[in-house]
Amino acid sequence: MPGVDGTLDWVLILAPYRRDAEYLRTLLDEHEVTVRLAAGSEELASRLNETPGVLVVTHEALNEAVLAIIAKHLAEQPDWSEMPIIVLLDRAAPQARMRTELSSVWPRTRQIFYQRPVGTLELLSGIQSALLSRLRQRDVRDHIERETELRRELNHRVKNILASVTAIFRMTQRTSTTTEKLVDDFSGRLDALSAVHSAVFEAGGETADLADIIKRTCSPYCGDGEDRIIAEGPSIQVGRDPGTTIALCLHELATNALKYGALSVPGGRVHLKWDVDSESEPALTIRWIETGGPLVAEPSKPGYGTRYIRSALRGIFGSPPEIIFDPNGLRCIVAGPLSRFR
Incomplete structure (x- = not known):
């Protein structure tokens, strides 16, 4: 019964008298069950450290040293583990007394008893059933490990999200002159942050398609079912952090366009395009171009949104954006x- 990693799918046999060990190994070899033998207590301790799937032991081998070694191994098993023990009894062995004694020495363990001579099929079926049970235990172990890792990852992500929310709030607070403005700006920026996390989550990894991020970020500004923001570009995978920064910057541009620019009048449009060149080191270019809006004049002093966009985009692109106050838009x-967006 081969397992995924080969660590729990073999049988350890302690049968040092007569020819029991060889008989059992021959029987299990014929049915492709891996077997390892232990000749005495020292070898038993060493083999148990290799984590067998099932232990088969004859009752004659159960001296005080062997009982103690097995008890120690059982006590040190991880929570998911319960190694089955198959005990082969002679016909004359005091079965009831042995069951009671072994349950006392090995409490809360799975013990399976067979009286010799035992039928081949009966014994083989019992060993295979025990191995199958062991493999189910390994499935539980793997599930526990995955759950633990997921909890760690969830904790890490929640901390990062809370840090992002705190930073966005402070950024919004510094530029808000009224409570209403604080609420509106903060809500919009949270929506942009949410759009990125939704895109990454649905993509099933740590990256998302830039087109999906842009669509989710800009959709609230496309009112009345019209394509006020015309977005075009190839499918590009970007990481969570650069994706979040791009989304927040697009939100700032869209908010400005809605208040003062192309989106503030019915005929205005925004053409949002991105592409990747084919040079030796590919570069991503993003263009936000407004048309059909009111005449644009460069402000005497850059506002907070402009300063944020310049700083944030410089951080992820490696160079500052070119912001042009063209009269036409x-x-x-x-x-x-x-490579900076991976």
């Missing part, structure tokens, strides 16, 4: 190595 163009 605001333009924001940024480019950087694609």
